[in-house]
Amino acid sequence: MKTNECHSKSFFGGDVRICASKPDFYRRLRCLGGCQNGGEAEAAFPLTAFITFFSTFGSIFCVLLEQIPFISALSEIQHSLIFLLVICILYVLMLILLKAVFKAKKRTVRRLGVAAFNTLVLAVPFINYRATFGIAEAIGVGIGSGLAFIVAVLMINFGLRRLVENKNIPECFKGTPAVFIYVSILALAFSGVSGKGLSL
Numbered sequence: 001m002k003t004n005e006c007h008s009k010s011f012f013g014g015d016v017r018i019c020a021s022k023p024d025f026y027r028r029l030r031c032l033g034g035c036q037n038g039g040e041a042e043a044a045f046p047l048t049a050f051i052t053f054f055s056t057f058g059s060i061f062c063v064l065l066e067q068i069p070f071i072s073a074l075s076e077i078q079h080s081l082i083f084l085l086v087i088c089i090l091y092v093l094m095l096i097l098l099k100a101v102f103k104a105k106k107r108t109v110r111r112l113g114v115a116a117f118n119t120l121v122l123a124v125p126f127i128n129y130r131a132t133f134g135i136a137e138a139i140g141v142g143i144g145s146g147l148a149f150i151v152a153v154l155m156i157n158f159g160l161r162r163l164v165e166n167k168n169i170p171e172c173f174k175g176t177p178a179v180f181i182y183v184s185i186l187a188l189a190f191s192g193v194s195g196k197g198l199s200l
Contacts, residue, residue: 048150050115051146053115059133059142061090062083062138083125083129120145120149163178163179
């Protein structure tokens with residue numbers, strides 16, 4: 001397999017071990033969607049700012065809409081459509097603001113889209129809805145989601161650096177298997193911090 005072929009495919013396809021040996025593989029994983037210039041960790045901060053914005057303001061508007069009897073009586077599926085509509089409206093408004101006022105670059109616009117329709121952002125209104133949070137709690141969840149995202153990015157970035165530098169990893173675990181094991185351990189750690197037990 002040629003070196004340039006590896007870069008044209010996702011890391012799940014092709015010869016994963018050859019791809020995993022290339023620094024570009026780890027840079028792409030550090031990227032987490034939206035990072036540019038080699039996927040350095042610092043590039044995740046603008047993305048984090050956008051995620052915090054959408055999580056917080058999306059939560060506020062969704063909680064305010066819940067005060068309307070007609071909307072609060074809707075089913076969960078209908079609520080999900082309303083939550084998505086709120087995020088879409090916020091995205092369009094921010095897009096207009098960035099392009100018309102700040103003359104944002106293309107990579108900033110890409111980060112905005114990645115942040116707006118991130119699964120974390122879309123999950124926050126559901127958390128508020130099911131927990132029947134008020135505005136104060138919704139703001140806390142929105143800001144906390146942004147902080148949790150940047151912590152996860154920094155920890156993954158640190159772990160990937162150590163995986164690249166570690167020469168003692170068995171050949172069969174190098175690359176994607178080692179990354180999956182590391183991320184799984186991180187997920188268990190975050191689950192422990194949440195204070196909720198795991199049930200099979």
